[in-house]
Amino acid sequence: MFRDSPFEDISSGQAASGCRIEIPKSSGLVIFGASGDLTRRKLIPAIYRLFRQRLLPRGFFVLGVARTEMDSARFRELMAAGLRETFPEECDETCWHNFSTLLHYRSIDYSDPESYRVNLAEVLPPLEKAADTGGNRIFYLATPPGVYEDVIGTLHRSGLATWPGTSVKLVIEKPFGNDLESSRRLNAILLAAFRESQVYRIDHYLAKETVQNILMFRFANSLFEPLWNRRYIDHVQITAAETIGIERRAGYYEEAGVLRDMFQNHMFQLLTLMAIEPPALFTAARVRDEKAKVLQSIRPFSLENLDDCVVTGQYARSVAAGLKGYREESGVASDSTVPTYAALKVWIDNWRWNGVPFYLRSGKRLKRRTTEIAIHFRPVPHMMFSQTMGGRIEANTLILQVQPDEGIHLEIQAKNPGSRMCLMPVSLDFCYPREISLSAYERVLLDCMEGDQMLFVREDGVELSWLLLTPLIEALAAREAVPRSFLYEAGSDGPAAAAALLEKDGRNWRSL
Ligand SMILES: NC(=O)c1ccc[n+]([C@@H]2O[C@H](COP(=O)([O-])OP(=O)(O)OC[C@H]3O[C@@H](n4cnc5c(N)ncnc54)[C@H](OP(=O)(O)O)[C@@H]3O)[C@@H](O)[C@H]2O)c1
Incomplete structure (x- = not known):
């Protein structure tokens, strides 16, 4: 019960084992x-x-x-x-x-x-x-x-x-600038008035439990880190799929499009956390140093061969699902070529990730709402079961699920019970109970009061990601015409060309 003071019953609480409890500053x-x-x-x-x-x-x-x-x-x-x-x-x-x-x-x-x-x-x-x-x-x-x-x-x-x-x-x-130049200008204005240590650039994706857990999971368990490299990982898929359209944000979205709205910030942040080297200390400065190194190692997109590295699309009306197309949304130009979907193939040119493609996709009005990082391990080197069972054994996949539920799933192969020798895929699952998680904005506000900048993006992080994306966005905008496969049906998996981007490499997207 609250009496005179709204805070009367606040208790100090005990730290659980391994927990650091910070009391946010008044x-x-x-x-x-x-x-x-x-x-x-x-x-x-x-x-x-x-x-x-x-x-x-x-x-x-x-x-x-x-x-x-x-x-x-x-x-x-x-x-x-x-x-x-x-x-x-x-x-x-x-x-x-x-x-x-x-x-x-x-x-x-x-x-x-x-x-x-x-x-x-x-x-x-x-x-x-x-x-x-x-x-x-x-x-x-x-x-x-x-x-x-x-x-x-x-x-x-x-x-x-x-x-x-x-x-x-x-x-x-967010959005922090619209391109490299505007982000640099905004940083200059900001840093003329404040020190970097006073500035908290929000990426609310970073405040989700699973996203924070990526570093804990990688660096507090000895099990996975030895496998976290090109020798054992075949490729990585990062997906942020939404079922909603642009809601009432046409004015913003017509200027932004999916690459500015999702990739410059959330998608690149997920990528860097997945790929960073272990920082010497779990402090904001060290973690953000390592994240910047990943962004510096991303190979610039090949602007001469856009089809090899990027696919964009825009949702079109679905009669079956009763959903409007993007161009029919209020406030959107009837001939708009703003992409609502993009898939990118990203290479990180460093020792750990050489030769491992990272496939990133995000879009609106897709079949299912999900945000996940799927780490696809290499298949077993020798198929000792091929004579008894035939068929292909699915390689292991580790899924870090960010939305809608937060958890971790490891897909492995096990013997199907019974007299016949056959394998079945099973999943080892860990889920965060919804009720104990703080929402992203709760986390962000608490961290800011505590003065912990770990989950906020530093000046160099913003500019490095714009440095990669601005030429790509400009090259896409300069194309004479959007490809024929640009439109995808609202409520579907996205444009067919996105599937082809992986099929060319002998791989497939995880189904939505
Ligand atoms: N809404 C979300 O879910 C969401 C999610 C992520 C990020 N964001 C970001 O958070 C920020 C705020 O978003 P929002 O949705 O709250 O924005 P908003 O409702 O459009 O604007 C917030 C307030 O700013 C003032 N304002 C609006 N247009 C203005 C203009 N042209 N000049 C001066 N003042 C203006 C208005 O207040 P007065 O007229 O009373 O001054 C308005 O109530 C944006 O940068 C947005 O990108 C929003």
């Missing part, structure tokens, strides 16, 4: 663009869930700021409605009432230092004093990317980035 969270979709559907619900789990620090408050005129009471109402929409089962009126006292709102002009003085510099100290947050401030940019430069510049000019007696962190949402 902090004031300032959300720019707080009248928007991300704040209502993701951020506030995540903070509310942390509150319910008693994982918020003892001193905490949210100050939402945006241009929309409203008072804190109206802001709380809007946030309550967002929570009811997103997690109807979690709406506990008493708990919400206690939680909502932590939420405040001020209207602001994003580019006016005077507005920052009146609505931030003067408003924050009394809130900080009341919550005893010790001057720890987190500025969270939840506006469209076009507004980032304004907000960062105005924070800089108004002195709020380095206000005496405060410790400031800045969280910035």
Whole structure:
């Protein structure tokens, strides 16, 4: 029960064996663009869930700021409605009432230092004093990317980035730039105002349990690491398949397309975690150093032979499934050639991965929603069972499942029980129970309060991935016409040419 203080019953808790419990630092969270979709559907619900789990620090408050005129009471109402929409089962009126006292709102002009003085510099100290947050401030940019430069510049000019007696962190949402040049410009603006150690570039995929577990799984077990190289791994498939279309984000998606939306960030991040060398220490700096080395080792895409390394596609109407095509979505040009699907063949030119292809695919309106990394091991070197059983023995596959359920599955061969000698594939499964996992935004917010940058992308990580993808995106856009196989039926496996990309190498995608 909560009484006077919303935090009255927070218990310190004991660390389980092998666990490090960090108590997040008391902090004031300032959300720019707080009248928007991300704040209502993701951020506030995540903070509310942390509150319910008693994982918020003892001193905490949210100050939402945006241009929309409203008072804190109206802001709380809007946030309550967002929570009811997103997690109807979690709406506990008493708990919400206690939680909502932590939420405040001020209207602001994003580019006016005077507005920052009146609505931030003067408003924050009394809130900080009341919550005893010790001057720890987190500025969270939840506006469209076009507004980032304004907000960062105005924070800089108004002195709020380095206000005496405060410790400031800045969280910035994807997309981080649109290409190499814009990402460099944004980094330059950001680093003119803040130090890299203050900057938290979000890739919320990195905050998923299974993604974090990749490093633990690889480097805390002696079983797999000896096999994690070109001698034992035949190839790797990374899939991020969505069943949804572009929802109401046509404006953004028409500019972005799947390569910017999914590959520059999430797909390349999954690839680097899968492929990195063991860092000497499990610290943000060391892990991010190793990730950068992987990105530096990726072979540039062959722009003369695009068909050898990339396939793109766009979903078309499915009469059978009753689904619209991309070009029929509201806000999309009727002749749009923006890809909603891409498959890439990636080579990592280093000692460990020489000769091992990494196949990456991601798309919208596909048959099934799944995000996974599938490591396909080499087949056994000699088929001693061929005389008794014939047929081909499926090689072992290890699947790191990221979405919708999080877990690890190892597919092996075992004897089928009974009198006949035959093999059957079986799976050794480990699944995270849904209810104990923190959602990606809960994790991201906690890590930011703790000051742990491990799951956030560093300046070089962003630029290296744009360095690889920008020429590819430009070469695809410069093609005279999209290939005939570009369109794929909504609700299908994706374009046929994507299957051909692997078939040329004698391999197949895992079925969706
Ligand atoms: N929504 C998601 O699920 C999601 C997921 C991942 C990443 N993101 C990223 O998170 C950020 C915020 O997303 P969102 O969906 O919350 O955005 P949004 O709803 O479109 O915008 C957030 C707020 O920014 C202000 N704003 C919108 N357009 C503006 C403009 N042209 N100039 C100045 N202010 C403007 C509006 O507030 P005022 O008019 O009141 O100022 C709006 O309520 C974006 O960078 C997005 O890419 C969002």
